[in-house]
Amino acid sequence: MTHKPSSITAPALNPFKQDRQYRPAATALLCAALGALLAACSTTTPAPVREQEPTPAANCPAPVLPAPVVCPGPEPKPPVQPPAAPWRSADWSALPGWQQDKPAQAWPALLASCKALRSDMLKAWSATCDAARELGPQASDAAVRQFLQARLTPWQLINVDGSETGLITGYYAPLIQASRTQTDRFRTPVLGVPDDLITVDLGELYPELKGKRVRGRLDGHKLVPYWSNGQLAAITDPQQLPSKPLMWVEDSIEFMFLQIQGSGFAKFSDGSRVRIAYADQNGHPYKSIGRWLIDRGELTLDKASMQGIQAWARANPKRLLELISANPSYTFFREDVSSGDGVQGAQGVELTAMRSTAVDPRTIPLGAPMFLSFNMPDGKPMQRLMLAQDTGGAITGRVRADFYWGFGAEAGSQAGRMRQQGRIWILWPQGSTPPTATP
Structure with missing residues (x-):
């Protein structure tokens, strides 16, 4: 509705709301009336009243208006610090x-890493590896130390925030009891890579995403996330599994940790044993089941070791699927038929107990020698030359490593207690610098 102008032209007696031409006379009358009212209310003898002209409007105090409210703007954000050099x-x-x-x-x-170096490392390492082979496999401690100091330069890893220490954990190769067929005793399947698992290398589509991959499955014409760990663990009908099981294992809790370790051994009732190696992953990010238990008040930080988690799982069998589902990442395996008694890492060489480590390859190239320094849970220092020969879903970041303890129960006991802070140096050929690490 549109408001029409009023036809009333006579001013009202509010001098603050009307046109400027009516304000002086009206203001004068108002001030005179207020003066007379105050005089009438006085309790003292009134002074003689003399006729006066009305006080000009200019002498009447101006109304006191509220000060405008000034809202403060958002506090300025501190400048974003660029990531520290790696x-x-x-x-x-x-x-x-x-x-x-x-x-x-x-x-x-x-020497094993030199045989498996990727093409992008050959230029920097070719001369060093050739000289290492000439030195031979039986070199003494003094000879190896002299060789490394003469040809390599230490480079200390630095976190994005400029700090020097990071998390050092441990892992091992477990041994689990298995059967080639499903029975009442052996009910947990060990799955190979499913045919419907699709891997997309984003770097082939967008060069700026080199090294990035996504995994999923087709739902019609749409790529959707692959089945999660919890969804796969909940399948009870073997016909519904996405791939034929390689074998069936007895202990689902031990298999849960085989998934986390990424490789191990399976032992059958006839005494035979096979290596189980990492083959692929379902594309879901790894999430710590220890952190899940801590966040829910089920375990304290000092009890969230491998042994503590296993004890909780055995004491709460009805919640085992809930615990498994807390980590959506699922590892698919293959049987490793190569010779040797150890397990192979991501570089494709057999891991060496207490000398191989898993790293984030975006920071440390696979095959590079490195030096670790940290204290064991009992306070004893661990300072030694290592080789970056493996990776892991939970091993991400610059100053981050997973120390390989080897095979068996004792190795598992050592690995399960480790959650230490330490420093890392990468050893790189003189005359060149390590590749740029990602944040």
Whole structure:
């Protein structure tokens, strides 16, 4: 509705709401009336009243209006600090325990890594690996130390925020009891890579996404996330499984940790044993079941070791599927028929107990020698030459490593207790710098 102008032209007696031409006379009358009212209310003898002209409007105090409200703007955000450089050149004397280590124990692992170097590392490492092979596999500690100091330069890893320490955990190769057929005793399937698992290398589509992959399955013409760990674990009908099981295992709790470790051994009733190696993954991110238990008040941080989680799972069998589902990542396996008694890492070489480590390959190239320094849970220092020969879904970041303890129950006991803070140096050929690490 449109408002029409009023036909009334006479001013009202409010001097603050009308046209400017009516304000002086009206204001004068109002001020005179207020003066007379105050005089009438006085309790003292009134002074003689003299006729006066009305006080001009200019002498009447102006109305006091409220001050305008000024809303403060948002506080300025602190400037975003650029990520720190991933490497810092160091001297050999900066490596704690370097002179006390026995580097010859890691020498065979270094020679194995030289055989499996990727093409993008050959340029930097070709001359060094050729010289290492000439030195031979039986080199002494002194010879290996002298060789490395003469040809390599230590580079200390630095976190994005500029700090120098990061998380060092441990892993091992478990042994689980298995059967080739499903029985009442062996009910948990070990799945190979399903035919319907689709892997898309995003770098082939967009060069800026080199190294990024997505996994999923087709639902009609749409790529959707693959079945999660919990969904696969909940399948009870073997006909509904996405792939034929390689075998069936007895203990679903031990299989849960085989998934986390990524490789291990299966032992059958006839005494035979096969290696189980990582083949692929369902594309879901790894989430810590230990953190899940801590966040729900089921375990305290000091009890959230592998042993503590296993004890909780055995004490709460009705919640086992809930625990498994907390980590949506599922590992698909293959049987490893290569020779040797150990397990292979992501680089494709057999891991060496207490000399191989899993790393984030975006930060540390696979095959590179490195030096770790941290304290064990009992306080004893662990300072030694290692080889980056494996990866893991939970191993992400710059100063981050997973220390391989080897095979068996004792190795599992050591690995399960580790959650230490430590420092890492990568050893790189002189005359070149390590590749740029991602944040």
